[in-house]
Amino acid sequence: MNIGMFPMSGIRVCDAELLRLGLTLPGFVERSKTIASLPSLGLLTLAGMTPARHSVRYVEVPDVNLMASLPGGLDVAVISTYSAQVGEAYALAQRFRAAGVPTVIGGPHVTALPDEAAEHCDAVVVGEGEPVWLRVLEDAERGRLLPRYRAGADEFDLADAPMPAFELLDISKYNRLTVQTSRGCPHHCEFCASSVVLTHRYKQKPVGKVLAEIARIQAMWDRPFIEFADDNSFVNHAYWKELLRPLKGKGLRWFAETDVSVADDGELLDLMRETGCAQVLIGLESPTDAGLRGLELRNDWKFKNFPRYKEAIRAIQSRGITVNGCFVIGLDGHTAGIFDQVFTFVRESELYEVQVTLMTPFPGTPLYARLERENRLLEPRNWNKCTLFDINFKPANMSGQELHDGFKKLAVELYSDEFTKWRRSRFKHAMRDQRKGGSRT
Numbered sequence: 001m002n003i004g005m006f007p008m009s010g011i012r013v014c015d016a017e018l019l020r021l022g023l024t025l026p027g028f029v030e031r032s033k034t035i036a037s038l039p040s041l042g043l044l045t046l047a048g049m050t051p052a053r054h055s056v057r058y059v060e061v062p063d064v065n066l067m068a069s070l071p072g073g074l075d076v077a078v079i080s081t082y083s084a085q086v087g088e089a090y091a092l093a094q095r096f097r098a099a100g101v102p103t104v105i106g107g108p109h110v111t112a113l114p115d116e117a118a119e120h121c122d123a124v125v126v127g128e129g130e131p132v133w134l135r136v137l138e139d140a141e142r143g144r145l146l147p148r149y150r151a152g153a154d155e156f157d158l159a160d161a162p163m164p165a166f167e168l169l170d171i172s173k174y175n176r177l178t179v180q181t182s183r184g185c186p187h188h189c190e191f192c193a194s195s196v197v198l199t200h201r202y203k204q205k206p207v208g209k210v211l212a213e214i215a216r217i218q219a220m221w222d223r224p225f226i227e228f229a230d231d232n233s234f235v236n237h238a239y240w241k242e243l244l245r246p247l248k249g250k251g252l253r254w255f256a257e258t259d260v261s262v263a264d265d266g267e268l269l270d271l272m273r274e275t276g277c278a279q280v281l282i283g284l285e286s287p288t289d290a291g292l293r294g295l296e297l298r299n300d301w302k303f304k305n306f307p308r309y310k311e312a313i314r315a316i317q318s319r320g321i322t323v324n325g326c327f328v329i330g331l332d333g334h335t336a337g338i339f340d341q342v343f344t345f346v347r348e349s350e351l352y353e354v355q356v357t358l359m360t361p362f363p364g365t366p367l368y369a370r371l372e373r374e375n376r377l378l379e380p381r382n383w384n385k386c387t388l389f390d391i392n393f394k395p396a397n398m399s400g401q402e403l404h405d406g407f408k409k410l411a412v413e414l415y416s417d418e419f420t421k422w423r424r425s426r427f428k429h430a431m432r433d434q435r436k437g438g439s440r441t
Contacts, residue, residue: 007040112364
């Protein structure tokens with residue numbers, strides 16, 4: 001069969017004012033643009049386990065409306081999407097079906113709402129794709145796709161993970177490629193719509209498989225930049241020490257997402273820097289502990305660790321690794337003072353990079369279910385607003401207008417040229433002072 005794989009890509013923002021700011025302020029929605037430009041590791045992984053008798057094409061879709069004509073000669077079209085792009089994904093699926101091409105859709109959104117997705121395609125993949133992919137292909141070959149394919153709960157073992165088909169990519173289009181070492185996260189935040197929607201258990205890929213994927217990327221790309229596509233990379237410090245030691249001297253640069261506990265392990269921080277870690281992203285979520293209580297559904301880990309946020313940031317950045325601190329604005333503990341509190345925290349901690357997003361009720365998350373019960377959703381099924389930058393809920397301790405206006409003002413202050421340069425210069429000065437201090441000892 002000729003298989004077409006279509007990841008829905010590109011950033012989406014409905015709020016016209018914020019969209020204009022994103023085009024004019026340096027740094028605003030920068031991280032979201034980076035995420036939007038990453039290749040779909042999920043589809044590349046399925047392509048990697050596809051039998052050689054099939055032919056696979058990988059075609060990114062930044063805007064369905066710009067696809068004047070569909071790729072021809074396909075026997076099946078496979079689409080991966082998130083909530084903000086799901087309307088476009090459904091439109092693309094319907095165009096393929098009208099052309100006689102069976103369609104399969106997967107991803108976190110359709111895992112949460114398979115009945116909705118089933119109205120627009122021939123087959124829906126619910127949960128992790130690897131356990132059911134070969135069956136999907138066999139059924140497609142016979143022309144008998146089932147309406148739904150669902151893996152058992154946490155069925156897939158990452159020890160069986162195939163090599164992603166990186167060779168399908170035009171490397172010149174990317175500034176980084178993704179490698180996954182784990183799925184899930186032990187913190188289980190109420191708002192999280194990442195891999196926790198697909199699996200309920202934290203699991204890790206064997207070190208040897210991860211090293212093989214990095215070696216494959218290096219064979220295609222001199223001095224690559226790798227993004228570890230984990231919800232929380234450094235849960236197991238011993239695992240990462242085993243992974244990083246063979247990467248010394250390999251000429252890599254890399255990025256990962258973590259929590260503040262990584263700052264507790266000086267040996268790990270040194271290994272990270274020695275192997276090319278450029279930046280870690282940390283979900284700080286709130287500059288005050290008031291916004292953190294009850295955020296996690298298991299043990300309030302971030303609330304308990306809030307007192308050492310600034311110390312952890314300094315410890316990481318002292319190794320020459322920049323920190324991108326992320327804040328979710330509009331949590332139930334936030335009042336109209338949150339905007340000044342974020343700015344003050346960023347200034348006092350001297351964060352190199354900062355990302356602010358609005359609390360977003362994604363389908364399938366405990367947050368969405370709670371806000372629905374509390375009648376606080378503004379437009380319950382308007383998935384276009386699942387962008388992280390559009391308001392689709394009633395805040396608990398401020399008005400919606402206060403949240404909108406305060407968020408816009410905060411973005412202007414955080415990403416102004418003056419404050420951005422100040423944050424960069426503080427990091428450079430700290431590194432220079434540290435080198436001078438080291439040379440005197």
